[in-house]
Amino acid sequence: MKLKSATCASRSRVWKWTKWNRASSAAVGCCRRRLQLAIPLSLTRGPVEAESRRWSAMAGSDPPLARPGLAIVIMGVSGCGKSTVAALLAEALGCSFIEADDYHSQENKAKMSKGIPLSDADRTPWLESLQDAIRERLDGGENVAVSCSALRLKYREVIRAADRSYKPGDYATCRVKFVCLRTSAEVITERMQRRSSEGKHFMPASLLQSQLDLLKIDAAEGITEVDATVRAGNIVRDTVAQFREELASTVPPCF
Numbered sequence: 001m002k003l004k005s006a007t008c009a010s011r012s013r014v015w016k017w018t019k020w021n022r023a024s025s026a027a028v029g030c031c032r033r034r035l036q037l038a039i040p041l042s043l044t045r046g047p048v049e050a051e052s053r054r055w056s057a058m059a060g061s062d063p064p065l066a067r068p069g070l071a072i073v074i075m076g077v078s079g080c081g082k083s084t085v086a087a088l089l090a091e092a093l094g095c096s097f098i099e100a101d102d103y104h105s106q107e108n109k110a111k112m113s114k115g116i117p118l119s120d121a122d123r124t125p126w127l128e129s130l131q132d133a134i135r136e137r138l139d140g141g142e143n144v145a146v147s148c149s150a151l152r153l154k155y156r157e158v159i160r161a162a163d164r165s166y167k168p169g170d171y172a173t174c175r176v177k178f179v180c181l182r183t184s185a186e187v188i189t190e191r192m193q194r195r196s197s198e199g200k201h202f203m204p205a206s207l208l209q210s211q212l213d214l215l216k217i218d219a220a221e222g223i224t225e226v227d228a229t230v231r232a233g234n235i236v237r238d239t240v241a242q243f244r245e246e247l248a249s250t251v252p253p254c255f
């Protein structure tokens with residue numbers, strides 16, 4: 001009886017594994033064509049059928065347990081292009097996308113719309129709910145692309161703690177990585193004003209200075225700062241290249 005349920009569990013895990021591979025291969029294949037990104041095939045596609053045959057041949061043995069996923073957070077002040085880049089990154093990796101703005105309470109959004117900067121107390125529950133959402137992906141062995149301002153070290157530490165094994169300050173081994181988009185206040189103001197005039201966003205350009213005042217990166221964090229005026233597709237390509245090794249450790253060994 002015990003043996004039977006173990007076999008069923010094995011089959012179901014092989015099925016899930018195969019289904020996951022098919023879904024991510026299809027998503028990434030489509031995106032590779034659209035963005036014409038130089039993402040190495042070894043990171044994005046795999047011999048799914050061969051893999052399933054290999055597991056079937058190894059009767060009685062289970063596929064490896066899910067590996068930890070990787071979260072790549074595109075950070076920076078409002079209007080720098082985080083959502084644009086993170087959404088494209090998710091497509092390129094065939095993974096889910098978390099937009100931090102979707103986790104703000106109505107009160108937080110109303111405050112920002114009125115031109116009042118958030119306080120740390122306003123940000124705490126928001127950051128904690130983001131941490132939960134990212135942890136859920138990592139626990140499931142999934143990669144995830146995130147768009148979040150993450151302006152201060154203490155905010156980023158809440159997000160890094162989504163990785164259950166994270167030891168504060170051990171940035172290199174943390175499965176939550178950050179890339180910061182930066183450009184001049186003039187370029188960002190122009191972007192925010194255009195966006196607001198088109199009725200596309202709640203965040204007024206008047207809040208930009210308060211965001212710039214808070215943005216601080218500790219050199220020890222090793223966060224790459226990227227020119228936010230570069231084409232979004234190129235930023236995505238470079239980000240994938242930067243985390244090539246960490247991403248490779250989240251795909252099965254035969255890839």
Ligand SMILES: Nc1ncnc2c1ncn2[C@@H]1O[C@H](COP(=O)(O)OP(=O)(O)OP(=O)(O)O)[C@@H](O)[C@H]1O
Pocket residue numbers: 076077078079080081082083084085101147149191192195201203228229230231232
């Ligand atoms: N690399 C880029 N080059 C030129 N324009 C860009 C680029 N990235 C984003 N934009 C434009 O800049 C504006 C702001 O981008 P986006 O909404 O992605 O910023 P954001 O950092 O997510 O802002 P917020 O945090 O306020 O939501 C948008 O109109 C977008 O089309």
Ligand SMILES: O=C(O)[C@H](O)[C@@H](O)[C@H](O)[C@H](O)CO
Pocket residue numbers: 077078079100101118123149150151203211
């Ligand atoms: O920490 C903050 O002040 C907020 O997260 C803001 O950055 C907004 O969420 C976002 O940038 C507006 O879209």
